[in-house]
Amino acid sequence: MSNLIAGYKENRIYNLSPYVGLGWMVATDEPIAKEISANIGLYNSFKVSDGLDVVLDLRGAMVNDRFDGELGKRKYEGVLSAMAGVTYKFKRRNWEGPKTRIIKYDEEQLRNLIARVEELSNDNESLKKQLENAKSQTITDIQVENKVLAAPVLVTFPINQSEVPRETRVNLGFFAKVIKTGSPDIVYKITGYADMGTGTEKINEELSKKRAQAVYNILVNEFGISASQLRVVHAGGVENMFYDDPRLSRAVITMAEQ
Incomplete structure (x- = not known):
């Protein structure tokens, strides 16, 4: 939920994860009963360090009122619980990730190269005109390959x-x-x-x-x-x-x- 609302952030101190689901609740003592339960909860995670989180899980479950063998005026009865604990993340050891080859371009050098290509192209047009004005019988077509x-x-x-x-x-x-x-x-x-x-x-x-x-x-x-x-x-x-x-x-x- 924290990521959906505020976007992913690796170093966020607090993360909230709500959840819902269905369960199967069983009573082994008399009266023995089995019922489908509806569950809802809030999983709270508090970052202490890069490797350690403190967690607090608040959850509730709801079943049919007949589950405990005593019928009352309500259709359902429920159970609320809270669990606290810690999560430790082990570091990677004796393992290296893949090495990525990154090719970098110098922006200034690239701009100078583009400007030089344009300059050569203009020189090509100028030489053509000079040859035409001289009424030369042989016109040399000078071309610059465009490598932008x-x-x-x-x-x-x-x-x-x-x-x-x-x-x-x-x-x-x-x-x-x-x-x-x-x-x-x-x-x-x-x-x-x-x-x-x-x-x-x-x-x-x-x-x-x-x-x-x-x-x-x-x-x-x-x-x-x-x-x-x-x-x-x-x-x-x-x-x-x-x-x-x-x-x-x-x-x-x-x-x-x-």
Whole structure:
């Protein structure tokens, strides 16, 4: 409930988890009885340290009034209980998570490269005009290959989700425009990731695959990027990739391949 109301926060001090369900209540002493019970509870967790939580479980159960063998004026009777305890989380030992290779681009260097390509393109047009004005019988067509690269883009997802939010789709639209201005020979790799700290290995494997495929579908189906310029891979669950923040590992990274 705390995550639904205020969003996921790894270091939250207090977490509330309400729950409801059905149970089976049995009385072994006379009068022996068996009844279906309705249960409701509030599980309260208080963070003391990274490895230790104090928990308080408040719960109630309701059964038919005939359960205790004595019929009264009420249809149901119930039981309230409270349980307190501690939860200890053991640290991982003698185990290393997968190592993720991250390729970083220098934004300033990339802007200078784009400016240089534009400058060379303008020089090409100027040389063409000079040759035409000189009425040369041989015109040399000087061309500069357009190697504009789209800067890497990071798309993050809420925990256990693979749907791309609308505001992120806008950023992917800008990303797609840059891809279209560049060379059609440039291939971009779409890599999906999941947070190793939540979910099983199998769940994270499937979740990272769905996230990468979701970004691929948007670039191809909504923004018209050629499928030949995209390659989709997934890395499953990974350790915190950026700023020691697990939210940034629930992501898809798209960048030009070397």
